Amino acid sequence: NEEAVAFSQYPRPADTPQWNSDKPKLKDIRIMGYSMRTADYRYTVWVQFDPNSFRADFKDVHAGELYMVETDPNQDYNIYKNASHGWLLKKIL
């Protein structure tokens, strides 16, 4: 579809910060955060990741973030839990 979208991602070794959260080695990656950016919103899902098969399991969502650009350009108010975002998960897939 025409909408311009940018995809980023970031790996994590665990659900809570630890000494190697910033730069986990491949073998220690357990979660991958996939971000989808459009002019209107930023949507991120942190999903289970298997470093051996390189597979992300989008059925196993550890956490999510949703920020609306117009009302929250600095991404300070995560509305993931307040908003229905099933369609966004489909879209990022």
Add this chain to the structure above:
Amino acid sequence: DGMNVLFIVVDDLRPILGCYGDKLVKSPNIDQLAAQSMVFSNAYAQQAVCAPSRVSFLTGRRPDTTRLYDFYSYWRVHAGNYSTMPQYFKENGYVTLSVGKVFHPGVSSNYSDDYPYSWSIPPFHPSAEKFENDKTCRGKDGKLYANLVCPVNVTEMPGGTLPDIQSTEEAIRLLNIMKTNRQKFFLAVGYHKPHIPLRYPQEFLKLYPLENITLAPDPWVPKKLPSVAYNPWMDVRQRDDVKALNVSFPYGPLPDDFQRQIRQSYYAAVSYLDVQVGRLLNALDNVGLSNNTIVVFTADHGWSLGEHGEWAKYSNFDVATRVPLMFYVPGMTTFPASQGARVFPYLDPFSHIGGSAPQGQSEKVVELVSVFPTLAELAGLQVPPACPETSFGVVLCTEGTSIVHYFNVSEEETEEGKEACDDTDRCF
């Protein structure tokens, strides 16, 4: 015959530039480039850490295809023998040259910056690079430390210089050779600053008195931020001056005054970088190549300056992923200057007054993975084909798309009343 390419990539530079609307920074040379370029205001990296981002945009593949999320694998061995952007230009008759930090050094570029595949001659690395993390920062007690905030007297540095100064000198030397040989070139110049340590000539501090430096607009960890999303800025914590603050893990915070010192030094490092870019572009004028050289200016990812209680990159936040991205294309983004006229005269950030608006600006959301196909199209080369769903076995394809069609300023992007542009040449 195709234009030359000067590809400037900066380490950890978020769009803290005059041409991106920052009111505090002094970046006259980069702003001057923007004034003759197509500037993308919403460009994002595929991953906010050096090696994965660089391998991604240099191969035109996403991290899930390069399978590089850390620093410890070489895509040709680990994922697939993907052609790179410089390799593609080399295969199309260009002399390809690398100066400074273009690929991330080490395993991820086969300890060779992917030479000889990507480059015509062995890549240049400034000799001063090896002192980058040494104890060269003078503390209040007069002793030397490996600090995060590190304004220095350059004459006291090993060899009396700094890596980016050496990189600029080498790039200028190569431009002169290319001019003499009359060869078509793809010259990539990778600057280290403002990557940490924030080590730069101390005189640049004068541009940013501490009383003018504020905290980030949102220097707290957001209530509803999932803990997995938070980056605990470990590399910053390991610096001597930060260690001495005994800040608690993982959320800190750093003392306000020190937060402002970090921000002050990031700005100072950006102006130091601007001087290097200014010297380089001035040299392009001197060798008379400004009218037939495409210039690309970008970064590998951004850097948090205290927003969300975070520092450094290592996250999916905009401040860590958003990058400057601009393309100067003579005859397309600007009319060729008359013979002998200077296009990029050097501008001194200590004396230059006034800013300049970008020539063309696009708000479209774009990605660094699109730089490869875009530059191929601008240089008149065949655009690499789009990758199939799974492309581990495909040597040449791209997971990005050319964004040259955004160079037209379309209806919804023009301010009220400005005529929409449907003819790029006429517009520019």
